[in-house]
Amino acid sequence: MVVAVLIAAIALVWREEEGTPSGVAGCTVPGSDVTVTTEQAANAATIAAVARSRGLPPRATVIALATAQQESRLRNLDYGDRDSLGLFQQRPSQGWGSEAQVQDPVYSAGKFFDGLVKVPGWETGRLTEVAQEVQRSGFPEAYQQWEPMATALTGALLATSPSALTCGAVPGVAPAPVAERTALVAEAARREAGAPTVETDGTVTIAGAGWPEATWAVTHAERFGLTEVTMDGWRWTPEVGWESTPSTFELPLQLQLS
Template identity: 70%
Template sequence: MPFAVLAVLIAVVGLTWQHRTDDEAPARAAGCSVPGSDLALTTEQSANAATIAAVARSRGLPPRATVIALATAQQESRLRNLDYGDRDSLGLFQQRPSQGWGSPEQVQDPVYAAGKFFDHLVEVPGWETGDLTTVADAVQRSAFPLAYRQWTGMAESLAPVLLSDQPGQFSCSFTPAAGVAPVAERAPAITDAVRREAGTPTLEDGVVSVAGAGWPEASWAVAHAERFQLTAVVMDGWRWTPGSGWETTPSAFALPLQLHLD
């Protein structure tokens, strides 16, 4: 193609792109971050990480369990709930139904998969203090037993934030989807997830309240906010929205955790 023609085409493409960006509001990049860290995750990764932390917390396991699980899932699936893998491996931890980890449907359920990982983890002698990659491989029996070590820093940065009882430690942003289903259609999924991972939900006027929940549950809600298209998360004088993140909204009394659907 002659250079002059190529230059014209490039210019036209450039003008077309500029015209579109001028006319359309740019979509907010979806993602989650840890204050004071360069760690960045997608909202999908964050939701899965928050689920792993929630399962560990529900079992009363120490933070070390969450660190090991996060590093393992990052290595196995990049914290994605995969429907494929080596041979019959599936899910966050690439667990194999043929090896007794559960049915294909079960190992692709992040709550179940995390629970099975922890079932095996706590049976590893010295797992609380042992080398992360050695302990993880004792559970996974990987063909690459040293690979988990590279994610130690990531897991050690993320786990304390997801488990923290301090305000606003974890935040995500995204552009709300167009044509979101009515609250009545979305409510069953969010209340079921809350019941399994965060506490006992109460739904009223488009708001799911979780009595007795703390900041770890609030971080869990923010991590899952895009999945359930939450418009706000409110916790004890703080308010999170997908556009502004966490902001203080001082109140005269401590409210239960609230997840707003509209």
């Protein structure tokens, strides 16, 4: 699948050497040169969440992230070569699903993993060759260049401690009413992070969630207008990032909206 390069004059210019558009709040992996936008980080976190829900090893996430980076730059595109759409540029005409389905990141990641696990030796095979077995791209070697980036990002998304992925969110980007956004957060958490409970004050709690789910929440903070993510002695805010807060020790993952 070949992604058509359609860049409108008003669009942000993609900086290939850095992997992120300029002038946008983003996420970095400390100790590496990996920098992505919050949109890309959220999509990557969703892909990683789908892999975790299926009990797949980290290698599956690495392959999926490298593939999505090549196909769409980890953006959920509503255009592409011929009828290719979404993160993985899957084609409805080729049996990947409906247009709406392949533009649903959870669905599209699931379809990619459906194909991945059918590839003999995918766990140890060369990344670009394994990805090509699933994607059937016109540029089969292109996936390989993204393996270092995908490996670093996977490590950050699956880390069992805070601050493995450092994100900043643009304040005031979620004008929808709090009640509406709370419902969206709860639904997204149900699909990607665990069973949510909406408390009387609107806080969304996800019992049994770990640090990968907390990182998932941080990557989605801009999308949902989260003002605070709290878990087990740590608190994240867009202004400060993660900081130790002993008063919240042993609290489950909690997401707060303004």
